[in-house]
Amino acid sequence: MPGAAQQLDLITIGRSSIDLYGEQTGGRLEDMMSFAKYIGGSPTNTAIGVSRLGLRSGLITRVGADxxxxxxxxxLAREGVATNGVAIDSERLTALVFLGISDPDTFPLIFYRENCADMALAAGDIDEAFVRSAGAVLINGTHLSQPNVFDASVHACRIARAAGARVVFDIDYRPVLWGLTSKDMGENRFVAHAGVTARLQEVLPLCDLIVGTEEEMHILGGSTDTIAAMRAIREKTPALLVCKRGAHGCSAFPDAIPDSLDDGVVGRGFQIEVFNVLGAGDAFMAGFLRGWLRGEPLAMCCEYGNACGAIVVSRHGCAPAMPTWDELQQFLDGTPRPFRLRDDAALEHVHWASTRTGVYDDLTVLAMDHRSQFEDLCRETGADPARIPAFKALTLRAVNQLAKPGEHFGVLLDGRYGMRGLEAAADLPYWIGRPIELPGSRPLAFESSADVATEVATWPRNHVVKCLVFYHPDDPLDLLEQQERQLRRLQDACRKTRHELLVEIIVSRHGAVDAHTAARAIQRLYDQGMKPDWWKLEPAADSATWANIEHVIRGNDPLCRGVLLLGLQASAAALAASFRVAAASPIVKGFAVGRTIFADAAARWLAGDIDDDAAVADLAASFGTLVNAWRAARAEASGDTSKGITRKAV
Known part of the structure; x- marks a missing residue:
């Protein structure tokens, strides 16, 4: 992450809160039943937006010790935003905002900001070295509403200007936060007030860029005539003025203010269905700054801002809706887009895939999500199935013995018997997978709820949804279509609940297999609209199989995270041999193996022949053997044998 010793493009200062967005739309906030939690606050959203667009950003704010x-x-860390300036306030709580989408013109907001952490920001919180590390700082109007935050903002601006940096002012006018409306009128965007105008104008001599809507220009200029207001602003500052005009795009004024907004520098606008205006202004700012801070022509800066605003206005949420640079470039490539932009499947996939966090070029997973297999072991050993959860809870102890910083380990655990392990994994830095399928079902059925979306909605966000399907491309057509309908339902549920999806395919149980079988199965699923984040596939003894698989995945979804190998209870020696073949294919990122590792230890533990410590030692040793075999295979494939075995098997 960028820090004070490295040059940042932008530091934003001010609001940082939790946005609780009503998940039901088209009704009153009173009738919304559930809320999605997002990071929020205008300068926080902008810091994330510019980071996604390739700039190096930081934030100065306060959050609660909660x-x-x-x-x-x-x-912020996941989004690549420097947090050097984020102070932890043990006396105050983090701010909250409840937001709703009632109709295209009505977006109720309730701000819970009484004595909140970010409004306690003071000049003493401003680290001069951190501010001097940035090429620009951004302040916003809300943080001029109280003396202490006003002083902090102005202090940061003066440090920036002394260092030769530029100052950006997002007018960000919320009358309720100035005490000018009742607390239930958070969506009200304009109340004229001479005192607010005077306060805002105090910062104008410090500014190089000022951005606001027409209403925000009205409060800053002290007139409800937009041109008159902007001319009043121009009298007090030579800053570049940018007026956001909603569906009409924006107009930028580097010099004198003409008689019409249309006579300014105008970037290309975009006609998009307005689903949610909240956050669109922050997205506009991020897009505009992506161009302005990189020295792009002013019209291009405007186009970037308009495009980012159009993308975000079509989505639920503010910060999570911000586009990435790849996504913005695709949006601007000239391809016709639907008016209801969130129906653009290609663009939505790029957004999803390019905002996932974490890079897993090497991932080793202990898979203990088996359910029917453990029930079989209990029958064989005479053990009470009620003991299964206790054994599965040992999974993390075994992984802990091998894992160290910089290495990617993971666990696959189920909610039926492995819930204690899943709960314990919440505080650990592991990749976590969780099965959704009913074991052995063909056609595919889901465990727990008949409605897979409501089931997945109860899972923590960091749980990767894993679905095993027994699927052969030569299956009868009606069976193929039944299974594909289920997989599409699951993928839709995962996208809407923001969970990654791993699809595990076993083709060998129900038909002949050659070097093209798995690739054909994957291609058919891509043809049906499937784009899982991960594939989990059977090991193969020939390189041609992996070449075919990689060709299909790269050709249909170059943003796919990759493939994990499954084990099918093969011996460790057989798996090591298959690793040597698969490791030569860059699309294969590692393995998720279970019974090869745990079968013997589980049988002996359930029979009472070994205790917890012995079981953990056995699991760690077996898992470590496969980890070393995989890393040795990857090192051999890359020609760097010095990076093979990284630790001795326990």
Whole structure:
């Protein structure tokens, strides 16, 4: 992450909160039943937006020493935003905002900001070295509403200007946060007030860029005539003025203010269905700054801002809806887009795939999500199935013996018998997978709820949904179509609940297999609209199979995370041999193996022949053998044998 010793493009200062967005739309906030939790606050959204667009950003704010404050700092880190300036306030809680989408013109907001952490920001919180590390700082109007935050903002601006950096002012006018409306009128965007105008104008001599809607220009200029207001602003500052005009795009004014907004520098606008205006202004700012801070022509800066605003106005949420650079380039490539932009499947996939966090070029997973197999072991050993959860809870102890910083380990555990392990894994830095399929079902059926979406909605966000399907491309057509309908339902549920999806395919149980079989199965699923984040596939003894698989995945979804190998209870020696073949294919990222590792230890533990410690030692040794075999295979494939075995098997 960029820090004070490295040059940042932008530091934003001010609001940082939790946005709780009503998940039901088309009704009153009173009738919304559930809320999605996102990171929020205008400068926080902009910091994330510019980071996604390839700039190096940081944030100065305060958050509470609470769960939501930790969520904000963790989310900023995931988004690549420098958190050097984020202070932890043990006396105040992190701010909250409840938001709803009632109709295209009505977006109720309730701000819970009484004595909140970010409004306690003071000049003493401003680290001069951190501010001097940035090429620009951004302040916003909300943080001019109280003396302490006003002083902090102005202090940061003066440090920036002394260092030769530029100052950006997002007018960001919320009358309710100035005490000018009742607390239930958070969506009100304009109340004229001479005192607010005077306060805002105090920062104008410090600014190089000022951005606001027409209403925000009205409050800053002290007139409800937009041209008159902007001319009043121009009298106090030579800054570039950018007026956001909604569906009409924007107009930028580097010099004198003409008689019409249309006579400014105008970037290309975009006609998009307005689903949610909240956050669109922050997205506009991020897009505009992506161009302005990189020295792009002013019209291009405007186009970037308009495009980012159009993308976000079509989605639920603010910060999570911000586009990435790849996504913005695709949006601007000239391809016709639907008016209801969120129906653009290709663009939505790029958004999803390019905003996933974490890179897993080498992933080794202990898979203990088996359910029917453990029930069989209990019958064989005479053990009570009620003991299965206790054995599965040992999984993490075994992984802990091998894992160290910089290495990617994971666990696959189920909710039926492995819930204690899943709960314990919540505080650990592991990749976590969880099965959704009813064991052995063909056609595919889902475990727990008949409605897979409501089931997955109860899972933590970091649980990767794993689905095993016995699927052969030569299956009868009606069976293929039944299974494909289920997989599409599951993928839709995962995207809507923001869970990654791993599809595990076993083709060998129900038909002949050659070097093309798995690739044909994957291609058919791509043809049906499937684009899982991960594939989990059977090992293969020939390189041609992997070449065919890689060709299909790269050709249909170059953003796919990759393939994990399954084990099918093969011996460790057989798996090591298959690793040597698969490791030569870059699409294969590692393995998720279970029974090869745990079968013997589980049988002996359930029979009472070994205790917990002995079982953990056995699991760690077996898992470690496969980890070393995989890494040795990867090192051999890359020609760097010095990077093979990284630790001795326990």
């Amino acid at each position: 769960h939501f404050g930790r969520f904000i700092t963790e989310e």
